[in-house]
Amino acid sequence: MNKEQLLISNDRLPTPADAHWVLIRNDNNIVGRCSLWWENTPPYFNHRLGLIGHYTVEDAAAAARILQHACEQLAAFGCTMVVAPVDGNTWQSYRLLTERGEQPTFFLEPHNPDDWHCHFLDRGFTALAHYTSALNTNLTYIDSRLERVAARLEDAGVQIRSLNLQRMEEELHRIYTVAIASFQGNFLYTPVKEEEFIAQYLPLLPYLKSELILIAEHDGNPVGFLFAIPDWLQAQRGETINTIIIKTVAILPKRIYAGLGNLLVAKCQAIAHQLGYSRAIHALMHDANPSRNLSRRYAQTIRGYTLFAKQLI
CATH class of the missing domain: 3.40.630 (Aminopeptidase)
Known part of the structure; x- marks a missing residue:
C-alpha cells in the first residue's frame, strides 16, 4: 500500500x-x-x-x-x-x-x-x-498600412537599430524602462526589479543573433524593442534552423508610437528572410492582446495555452 x-x-x-x-x-x-x-x-x-x-x-x-x-x-x-x-x-x-x-x-x-x-x-x-502561438510561413508579407506608419515615425525622428550583443547588459539597462511601462497594463502584471530583468536575459546571450533583436529610439532614448531568437530546438532534432521565435514586443504607451510594434515585427521578419530563415513563430500571445489582430492576418495558430484559477472563498 x-x-x-x-x-x-x-x-x-x-x-x-x-x-x-x-x-x-x-x-x-x-x-x-x-x-x-x-x-x-x-x-x-x-x-x-x-x-x-x-x-x-x-x-x-x-x-x-x-x-x-x-x-x-x-x-x-x-x-x-x-x-x-x-x-x-x-x-x-x-x-x-x-x-x-x-x-x-x-x-x-x-x-x-x-x-x-x-x-x-x-x-x-x-x-x-x-494564449496562443502562431506560425507565419511568408516572411515577405508586408501590410501596406505599415508604409504610412514607417513614414510617420521616420518623420518624427524614430530610428530602429539592432541590439549590440557586445554591450548586452548596458542595452538591457536602457530598455528596462520600456518593458516596465509597456507591460504594466498586462494581465496579472507585477513589477520586477531591474537586476531581475537583466538576469532573465543574460543567460540567453550564447543563443542570440543581434540582427533579430531590434531597438527603436527617439532622440537617442529607447521607446520600443523586439526580442526574437532562432529556434534552437530544431538543431537538437537534427534539422536546419529555419524558424525564428518572436518572444517579446514592448512599446512605450504613447500615441506618437502607435503602430511601432507592428512595424518592428515586419522589420524583424524581413531581416530574418534576408538571413535565410523561412518561418516565424509569434509566441505566447494573450488572446486579448492587440498583437493578435495583426498576427491573424497572415499567421496560423499552432498552439494553445491556458492559465487556470479556482475561487477559494
Whole structure:
C-alpha cells in the first residue's frame, strides 16, 4: 500500500517562493512538487490571489493530493483565489500547454504532458486566460498600412537599430524602462526589479543573433524593442534552423508610437528572410492582446495555452 507524505522542501529553485512542497511516496520517491506564493501577488478584482508554480507530478493521484494541499495552504494564508501555473510572476514561466497541435515544441516554449490540464479541471479549476502561438510561413508579407506608419515615425525622428550583443547588459539597462511601462497594463502584471530583468536575459546571450533583436529610439532614448531568437530546438532534432521565435514586443504607451510594434515585427521578419530563415513563430500571445489582430492576418495558430484559477472563498 502506498504511503504518502508532504514535506516542506529546501530545494534551491530558480524563483524564490513563500513555500516549496514535495510529495513523497513510499518514503523516498518524490512524485510531485509545487511552490506557493501568497505575498506580493498581483491584484485581481477584489481577490487576494495565491499562486501555484514549479508544478510537476508523476500521476493523477499525486496531482490531486498536491493541488488539494496547495489550495488548503493558500486559503489558510488568506487567499480567496488561486491561479496556476505561475512561477511567482508573469516575468517567469507560466501557463499550461493545453492545445498541442501538430508542430513540434519550439525553443523557450512551456512544455508539459498533455493530461496535466485535466489535473486542474478535476480539482475544480477553470480557465482564467487563454494564449496562443502562431506560425507565419511568408516572411515577405508586408501590410501596406505599415508604409504610412514607417513614414510617420521616420518623420518624427524614430530610428530602429539592432541590439549590440557586445554591450548586452548596458542595452538591457536602457530598455528596462520600456518593458516596465509597456507591460504594466498586462494581465496579472507585477513589477520586477531591474537586476531581475537583466538576469532573465543574460543567460540567453550564447543563443542570440543581434540582427533579430531590434531597438527603436527617439532622440537617442529607447521607446520600443523586439526580442526574437532562432529556434534552437530544431538543431537538437537534427534539422536546419529555419524558424525564428518572436518572444517579446514592448512599446512605450504613447500615441506618437502607435503602430511601432507592428512595424518592428515586419522589420524583424524581413531581416530574418534576408538571413535565410523561412518561418516565424509569434509566441505566447494573450488572446486579448492587440498583437493578435495583426498576427491573424497572415499567421496560423499552432498552439494553445491556458492559465487556470479556482475561487477559494
